[in-house]
Amino acid sequence: MAGSALTGTSVAGLMAELGALEEPRAREVNEKHGDDHGVNLGKLRAVAKRLKTQPELARELWETGDTAARLLALLVCRPKVFERDELDTMLREARTPKVHDWLVNYVVKKNPHAEELRLAWSADPDPVAASAGWALTSERVVKQPEGLDLAGLLDIIESEMKGAPDRLQWAMNTCLAQIGIGHAEHRDRAVSIGERLEVLKDYPTPPGCTSPYAPSWITEMVRRQHDK
Incomplete structure (x- = not known):
């Protein structure tokens, strides 16, 4: 070769x-x-x-x-x-899952086509592709939220996350948590959505680790920010 x-x-x-x-x-x-x-x-x-x-x-x-x-x-x-x-x-x-995660996190996020792919994948009928789109959206929520319709994202999460396949549900839940953690004006609604949908509420979480259940995740991360 x-x-x-x-x-x-x-x-x-x-x-x-x-x-x-x-x-x-x-x-x-x-x-x-x-x-x-x-x-x-x-x-x-x-x-x-x-x-x-x-x-x-x-x-x-x-x-x-x-x-x-x-x-x-x-x-x-x-x-x-x-x-x-x-x-x-x-x-x-x-x-x-690991190849998928590393591809998105180590390669796509650093590629000039990341935003174009985020938009395309988020609307893809394949839930695995859609989960990659939501992972890229979470990245933007944290690092470059300007131009994102956060209220619109919460609308989609509220209506679709509960019935989404596992990998897509996890990615949407991460986006929900990141909106609640980083954007105080949307925090109460993000927590309310998490509490109502109860996605990952019973997820087994080792002692000392933060639960992926969005209301708990949001509350813990905001507490840490205030403790700094």
């Missing part, structure tokens, strides 16, 4: 290295979350740190279809070089 020749790193060699890093216990835990790999992510990041940025190698790793290889690809790629349609295709190929 041309990319491998240029980088001096073979995809086959990396696949063997990733295979050697497989841990049965890690695979067992990951599979409960829909992720079909058993590579410890700390060790995966160490491999990526050694490789540094290698866009051509990243493309070849992605094309293997292997989950661990795709996660590595997302760590060694150059996010800004991807075209809009290429990212759209990659999202639909992503398959597993």
